[in-house]
Amino acid sequence: MAQQEIKIALCGAGNVGGAVLExxxxxxxxxxxxxxxxxxxxxxxxKSGKLRxxxxxxxxxxxxxxxxxxxxxSIDVVIEVMGGIDDxxxxxxxxxxxxxxxxxxxxxxMSLHGDELFKLAEKNNLFIGFEAxxxxxxxIIKSLSSKARIExxxxxxxxxxxxxxxxxSKMESDGIELKEGVKQAQxxxxxxxxxxLDLNGTDAAQKGKVxxxxxxxxxxxxxIELDIEGIDxxxxxxxxxxxxxxxxxxxLSIGSYEKDRLILKSFPxxxxxxxxxxxxxxxxxxxxxxxxxxxxxxxxxxGAGPKPTASxxxxxxxDIAQDNKVNYSKFGQGLxxxxxxxxxxxxxxxxxxxDSPGVMAKISSFIAKQNLSxxxxxxxxxxxxxxxxxxxxxxxxxxxxxxxxLLNSFSNEKDLFKxxxxxxxxxxxx
Amino acid sequence: MAQQEIKIALCGAGNVGGAVLExxxxxxxxxxxxxxxxxxxxxxxxKSGKLRxxxxxxxxxxxxxxxxxxxxxSIDVVIEVMGGIDDxxxxxxxxxxxxxxxxxxxxxxMSLHGDELFKLAEKNNLFIGFEAxxxxxxxIIKSLSSKARIExxxxxxxxxxxxxxxxxSKMESDGIELKEGVKQAQxxxxxxxxxxLDLNGTDAAQKGKVxxxxxxxxxxxxxIELDIEGIDxxxxxxxxxxxxxxxxxxxLSIGSYEKDRLILKSFPxxxxxxxxxxxxxxxxxxxxxxxxxxxxxxxxxxGAGPKPTASxxxxxxxDIAQDNKVNYSKFGQGLxxxxxxxxxxxxxxxxxxxDSPGVMAKISSFIAKQNLSxxxxxxxxxxxxxxxxxxxxxxxxxxxxxxxxLLNSFSNEKDLFKxxxxxxxxxxxx
Numbered sequence: 001m002a003q004q005e006i007k008i009a010l011c012g013a014g015n016v017g018g019a020v021l022e023x024x025x026x027x028x029x030x031x032x033x034x035x036x037x038x039x040x041x042x043x044x045x046x047k048s049g050k051l052r053x054x055x056x057x058x059x060x061x062x063x064x065x066x067x068x069x070x071x072x073x074s075i076d077v078v079i080e081v082m083g084g085i086d087d088x089x090x091x092x093x094x095x096x097x098x099x100x101x102x103x104x105x106x107x108x109x110m111s112l113h114g115d116e117l118f119k120l121a122e123k124n125n126l127f128i129g130f131e132a133x134x135x136x137x138x139x140i141i142k143s144l145s146s147k148a149r150i151e152x153x154x155x156x157x158x159x160x161x162x163x164x165x166x167x168x169s170k171m172e173s174d175g176i177e178l179k180e181g182v183k184q185a186q187x188x189x190x191x192x193x194x195x196x197l198d199l200n201g202t203d204a205a206q207k208g209k210v211x212x213x214x215x216x217x218x219x220x221x222x223x224i225e226l227d228i229e230g231i232d233x234x235x236x237x238x239x240x241x242x243x244x245x246x247x248x249x250x251x252l253s254i255g256s257y258e259k260d261r262l263i264l265k266s267f268p269x270x271x272x273x274x275x276x277x278x279x280x281x282x283x284x285x286x287x288x289x290x291x292x293x294x295x296x297x298x299x300x301x302x303g304a305g306p307k308p309t310a311s312x313x314x315x316x317x318x319d320i321a322q323d324n325k326v327n328y329s330k331f332g333q334g335l336x337x338x339x340x341x342x343x344x345x346x347x348x349x350x351x352x353x354x355d356s357p358g359v360m361a362k363i364s365s366f367i368a369k370q371n372l373s374x375x376x377x378x379x380x381x382x383x384x385x386x387x388x389x390x391x392x393x394x395x396x397x398x399x400x401x402x403x404x405x406l407l408n409s410f411s412n413e414k415d416l417f418k419x420x421x422x423x424x425x426x427x428x429x430x
Numbered sequence: 431m432a433q434q435e436i437k438i439a440l441c442g443a444g445n446v447g448g449a450v451l452e453x454x455x456x457x458x459x460x461x462x463x464x465x466x467x468x469x470x471x472x473x474x475x476x477k478s479g480k481l482r483x484x485x486x487x488x489x490x491x492x493x494x495x496x497x498x499x500x501x502x503x504s505i506d507v508v509i510e511v512m513g514g515i516d517d518x519x520x521x522x523x524x525x526x527x528x529x530x531x532x533x534x535x536x537x538x539x540m541s542l543h544g545d546e547l548f549k550l551a552e553k554n555n556l557f558i559g560f561e562a563x564x565x566x567x568x569x570i571i572k573s574l575s576s577k578a579r580i581e582x583x584x585x586x587x588x589x590x591x592x593x594x595x596x597x598x599s600k601m602e603s604d605g606i607e608l609k610e611g612v613k614q615a616q617x618x619x620x621x622x623x624x625x626x627l628d629l630n631g632t633d634a635a636q637k638g639k640v641x642x643x644x645x646x647x648x649x650x651x652x653x654i655e656l657d658i659e660g661i662d663x664x665x666x667x668x669x670x671x672x673x674x675x676x677x678x679x680x681x682l683s684i685g686s687y688e689k690d691r692l693i694l695k696s697f698p699x700x701x702x703x704x705x706x707x708x709x710x711x712x713x714x715x716x717x718x719x720x721x722x723x724x725x726x727x728x729x730x731x732x733g734a735g736p737k738p739t740a741s742x743x744x745x746x747x748x749d750i751a752q753d754n755k756v757n758y759s760k761f762g763q764g765l766x767x768x769x770x771x772x773x774x775x776x777x778x779x780x781x782x783x784x785d786s787p788g789v790m791a792k793i794s795s796f797i798a799k800q801n802l803s804x805x806x807x808x809x810x811x812x813x814x815x816x817x818x819x820x821x822x823x824x825x826x827x828x829x830x831x832x833x834x835x836l837l838n839s840f841s842n843e844k845d846l847f848k849x850x851x852x853x854x855x856x857x858x859x860x
Contacts, residue, residue, distance in 0.1 A: 023723075034760060035579070137724045138727060139576060139727075146569065151741055279706045279709045293738070293741065294567045295738065298728070300727065311723065322756075330463070330464060
């Protein structure tokens with residue numbers, strides 16, 4: 001292969017941008033040897049006008065707006081690591097329209113504008129790299145898209161939000177409550193000052209939506225709304241019951257496609273302690289992918305951090321250098337509707353009830369009335385608080401509508417039930 | 431991309447070859463859409479002259495020798511799934527010399543002839559795909575080679591032999607001895623009639639050697655001898671002690687490269703139960719890869735089986751269709767020597783000793799004389815058999831030479847030590 005030069009503009013100069021700059025500078029000779037290519041960051045766009053991350057040896061231009069790089073024909077690739085949705089979308093669109101390959105770490109933007117951008121890139125014969133947009137340093141975009149082009153994916157289940165996973169892991173290992181877990185995560189830099197999008201499942205669901213595009217061809221636009229449930233209803237006592245039942249509790253994003261039914265949801269779930277996914281702890285991420293022909297594959301690694309994220313961005317850049325430009329537009333089927341109501345699984349219910357005679361009989365009759373059946377019950381007097389006793393009921397499989405009907409029937413009995421916590425049980429082998 | 435046609439010759443028509451044929455036939459329309467390519471298996475070579483695996487809808491030619499496909503200029507790609515070393519090497523060499531891309535599932539052949547074949551392929555501007563040669567359905571070749579071109583790999587640790595992992599898993603979960611585990615594995619098709627190469631570590635070490643080429647650039651020729659230790663010294667009692675110490679026992683292949691020292695070994699090892707690698711059970715495979723910049727990534731999945739292996743072969747074929755032909759010749763550094771003597775770790779020693787006064791004092795003095803130190807000791811009277819008591823000693827880190835000196839000093843005291851089992855403790859965080 002002949003020697004070539006790739007000129008890069010970097011939009012965003014924070015920690016991730018700095019790590020990209022650092023790796024491309026420090027390893028320049030090695031990358032030149034491996035890819036017969038000089039990778040030159042010629043321009044950086046940053047609102048502040050200053051590099052915050054890596055600064056050494058950067059002799060290129062620094063801009064405060066991105067118009068100047070869009071209009072610069074010598075730039076081959078635009079890397080977007082500035083975050084946010086609207087401006088990032090503008091950069092993406094204008095970069096591609098001005099004939100530049102585009103690399104992004106932005107799942108929020110891609111989950112809303114991916115369809116349009118992939119089509120635009122196809123039209124212009126350009127490449128969009130987004131390896132860094134899901135699960136930081138794990139090569140899940142390349143691995144999943146490769147697999148999806150070989151076999152039908154039945155389902156995936158991902159732990160895609162490191163903050164939530166860290167907090168639930170600490171609640172499990174140290175017996176602390178959510179609030180304390182959030183505080184610890186913030187102190188260690190695993191949670192932002194406002195962790196809302198992490199805790200309520202938005203971040204994980206955006207990533208799941210991107211994976212679902214690759215796995216099943218579902219849409220990446222505003223027509224698919226995120227189906228999310230946050231981790232904030234989980235209490236430390238739930239880990240005690242879960243342990244007794246043989247489960248951990250993890251923040252999952254799942255996608256499945258079978259018989260024209262697409263399921264796409266994010267929620268905290270009980271998963272069997274014998275499963276490898278249940279061993280993904282602290283801030284780590286992992287994605288399990290199941291196909292009928294090949295069974296389970298799992299990809300595990302750091303879900304965030306400047307260097308892991310930068311290494312995924314570089315893997316896209318090196319695809320460009322090798323002219324290995326996947327046309328992601330081909331993945332979109334565009335016809336699927338979400339059938340989340342039909343999602344069926346076992347259920348964990350923790351009911352805080354007044355300690356009065358006949359409580360269990362009453363609960364059982366409600367459940368029987370809805371034609372649902374109980375797999376097991378745990379009642380622990382020694383977990384009682386303020387005269388309330390927690391009763392945990394594991395329901396056999398039922399779908400979301402059936403569960404909702406049951407919860408509604410409970411809600412008519414406010415005297416009896418002081419609190420109802422519902423968690424799904426994810427059992428991939430069923 | 432314009433429509434193209436790729437003509438394929440398949441050498442080997444057993445289960446894996448059959449699965450390749452089946453997938454390419456059944457999914458032809460889908461692959462055509464995804465890759466703008468018709469993949470046609472025009473010729474099959476099989477000694478018996480008969481297809482054993484998938485037979486439906488095959489209208490191509492069946493040969494009993496491979497000369498006819500080598501001389502056929504219309505064939506673009508040769509896929510070798512016949513196994514063995516010498517004939518497979520001949521097929522590889524002649525296929526490349528006659529200007530065909532080459533795909534193989536053969537780790538034994540690649541571990542001996544990889545260097546030469548990669549150079550030959552580079553000279554002829556051809557591609558060698560070997561995704562299926564290590565860890566069946568796990569995309570470790572592509573993932574590791576991608577990572578190695580981005581960052582320095584510090585080490586990898588793989589569970590690369592499904593048979594050994596299955597047997598050790600069952601010994602752990604069911605308390606059975608090795609012999610019974612082998613029998614069960616054979617009944618389930620996870621072990622061959624002669625499982626020697628699986629049990630003695632050869633298979634795992636060949637795969638580790640292939641990974642080390644990608645990770646560190648070490649040689650793929652006969653100059654690197656396999657450093658192997660089989661799983662046959664492990665007894666069910668070792669799992670009891672390991673559990674008490676917080677460990678599982680797994681068949682590992684490790685590679686590390688630091689300060690010009692290359693370590694490449696396969697052995698059964700104690701690994702901490704808190705590590706995700708310790709949760710890779712039954713016939714599954716996994717590889718953990720560590721870099722200073724990105725930390726740990728783990729790739730988990732089926733290590734064998736017709737469909738998983740075929741899906742990896744197809745991933746190579748699709749790389750060819752997309753002209754995404756990695757030049758693996760670039761990975762070879764060719765200069766490294768193995769420094770396995772310097773491999774340092776904690777050690778698990780199980781000594782079966784006569785129950786006589788002063789035994790522990792004597793053992794301690796041997797260990798002290800070698801300037802080694804003890805981290806912990808477990809002595810269990812209730813595990814005694816035939817008047818012998820098992821004593822388990824965990825030694826602090828020492829290298830292979832120091833350990834050997836200690837074992838030699840023990841061997842002079844045959845009256846005292848009736849049995850000595852040594853297992854390495856793999857602690858990747860140290």
